[in-house]
Amino acid sequence: MPVAKSDKQAEKLIRDVGHFLALGVDPAKYIADLFDVLPVLVSVMDEQGKVIVASPQHLRLSGVPSSLKSINTVAELFPAYVAERFDLPLPQAIIKRSIDRWDLSVQHKDGEVYVYDIMHRVVEQKGSDKKLILTVGVDVTSRRRADEQAINEHKSQLSYMSFHDPLTGLANRSLFYDRMHKSLSRAKRSKSNIALMLIDLDRFKNINDSLGHDAGDFFLKHIAQRLADNLRDTDTVARLGGDEFVVVLENIVQAQDIENIASKLLDSLAAPLEIQNHEIACTASIGVSLFPKDGDSIDQLLKHADLAMLRAKTLGNNRAQFYAKAMTDNAVNYLLLENDLRKAIEADDLTLHYQPQVNLRTGKISGVEALVRWQHKDRGMISPGEFIPLAEETGLIEPLGAWVLHHACERFQAWLIQGINFGRIAVNLSPRQFRQDNFERSVVHTLFETRLPPEYLELEITESSAMENAAETVEVLNCLAEAGLSLAIDDFGTGYSSLAYLKRFPINKLKIDRSFINDIDSNDADAAIAKSIIDLAHNMSLRVVAEGVERSSQSRWLIDRSCDEVQGFYYARPMPEEDLMALIEDDKRAIKRDSGIRLLLSQQ
């Protein structure tokens, strides 16, 4: 089919021919001369629709093999539907309604439908009061098809965008709900199981905060790819927002299958990725809920998977956890308390109490242990035994631990300036705090900020957390020891120490756990354990402290076995700073005596 190169060409043609017609040239003659060179339909008719001239292309439109002789009116020149379309004969429609351009679709004999861009111009001929109607038509079939295709593509792109996450290309929340609805009805019909896995990256915020959002986006894209690579095409994987993804697994037969998939996903997600010349790794925590066991609605399944996922984070990240009913029972209380604790840290509602440690040989205070307290507005004083584990699980231990360390060092330095020297301040570390990246550096920084010389600070780490990853512990402790601090193993005897490692730890002290001291004077087994710990410490040139001394008989026993130091209610309870200061004043007068040994609660 002949095609005009452009609309412009056809527009120019209708203008020029129109111009000549207006000058009074004979259309039959003039236009007939152009038939061979014009790649368009051209015709001229009068106001009544009588065709004066038509190009062969135009004649062919009628579908009848025809010549101008057999065609008299415009109605014959155009397909029949045209008159209906304008509900007026075409010449009248053109003149009365100023119709000057429209699209004409015609089915040709080969069966193909062609589209023409039809243009009309009404010309008043010079020297005549009659009007002529000039028509030019351009075949725009392929152009219209291309437009249609573009529109369809655009439409499908719009629908793609409303169901997919633009960053990762994964299904978005709407598509997830849609697919999940379908999965649930299938599973209900076939009485099969579905597993819903909620995946949340661990500490993803660090990547965003330290490397910027572009790096964060880059990371998320790769994570999405890894998820998709490790699942079947039939599984749904969606991004719910931020660093949270969800996977739906249908037709689950046994829990083991889910565990296998979860561990495959965890391994693949944990592999490091190179971003801005850094090798960055970020693990994930997965919570799993099952249909029908854990719920029969999408929201319920999501909620339960979320609780399980939080539990997985609590247990130390990089793991998958199945939902259990107990999680719902605890969750509300837990969440309330967590929220309060977060606020307490910000609002400085925490305080430190100090418990003296006494040197059994000199009877003087050889150190004080800083013990954190939380004054809760409704619940009163909450003991660390209750909120430290919560802080550990939620990660709040990091700001909390930093707060304790800073305040302990600051207070001790303030006392030193006042001429009060208790020897040393002991600060407890929780395992998570101890395993924080660059922990050593943050301790040194705190000492620098508070101007406390390192020899006055003692860090206590519990036996179980020291042994949890003993090789790593050796490294961290070495750095701390090099910085000049002293180190103590707390609650000794309650964990499972590897003596090989204990020997390698650069520590100064063992603190015998209170549970062995309780009945030390009446229970032979406890006495034997306490005695062995004292001997072990001395053989390793470590000092040994007995915790939880409440009676003079315990104290007597410890003195006889050459224990170095004691800490317990018998000597002093943990107390606020004012009481500690008052104690010093009192002690200048009152002296506590014990079995012939002068136990002075005074400074070194």
Ligand code: C2E
């Ligand atoms: P811990 O480090 O073994 O601290 C000694 C605990 O024993 C303190 O309990 C103290 O009040 C208690 N205690 C001392 N003498 C006696 C006694 O004669 N009899 C009895 N029955 N108890 C005695 P507290 O203050 O409730 O702290 C409990 C634990 O909480 C601490 O055990 C420590 O593991 C942890 N904790 C306290 N403060 C902090 C902190 O700032 N950071 C971290 N990570 N943990 C802390």
Ligand code: MG
């Ligand atoms: Mg302690």
Ligand code: MG
């Ligand atoms: Mg202890």
